[in-house]
Amino acid sequence: MVSNNAICCPQCQGQNVQLLSIILAAGTSHIQATHQAQSQSGFGPSVTVETSGRHQTHLAASVGPPPGKRLLGPVILTGVGAIILYDGLKLMNTYWGVDWTRFFIGAIFITVGVIGFVRHWKFNVAQYDKLEEWRRTWMCHACGTRFIP
Ligand SMILES: [Zn+2]
Numbered sequence: 001m002v003s004n005n006a007i008c009c010p011q012c013q014g015q016n017v018q019l020l021s022i023i024l025a026a027g028t029s030h031i032q033a034t035h036q037a038q039s040q041s042g043f044g045p046s047v048t049v050e051t052s053g054r055h056q057t058h059l060a061a062s063v064g065p066p067p068g069k070r071l072l073g074p075v076i077l078t079g080v081g082a083i084i085l086y087d088g089l090k091l092m093n094t095y096w097g098v099d100w101t102r103f104f105i106g107a108i109f110i111t112v113g114v115i116g117f118v119r120h121w122k123f124n125v126a127q128y129d130k131l132e133e134w135r136r137t138w139m140c141h142a143c144g145t146r147f148i149p
Contacts, residue, residue: 007149009140016141020063020134027060063139066130069123074116081109 008015018026085106088099139146 007138009143009145010147011140011145012143014140014142017138018141020137020139020146021065023063023139024060024065027057027063029055065134066127068127068131069120071117071120071124074113074120076113077116078110078113081106081111081113084109 007017009017083106084102088102088106133148136148137146138149
């Protein structure tokens, strides 16, 4: 059966091409390495050194997907602002009136939180298109050209 993989590099016509997501997965691995380390004199007992962690090749790191932004931070900021604001308004029925310091601090927190949330949200929406594009992007191992077939 003939392979259907007719995708080739538009630059050099090479067939050694891969999806960026596959390069990323192939270049990212969890390593568990054990090696013997002899003491410097060469006589003492050898020490077993164990290394573990996430290993990523430079190539894999360079083809990572576009990052998104977390929405939790602005939400927390807005929540804290609401609590401070509420706290400031609680005094309304006392002869102190509204605690304007807390009122303004709370209002500022809420404003910054809401603006941050909208900004991050818009950023993520924009990134989503890039992510979709990234999913369809291939890279040529011969010349490094990135392309969408
Ligand atoms: Zn190429």
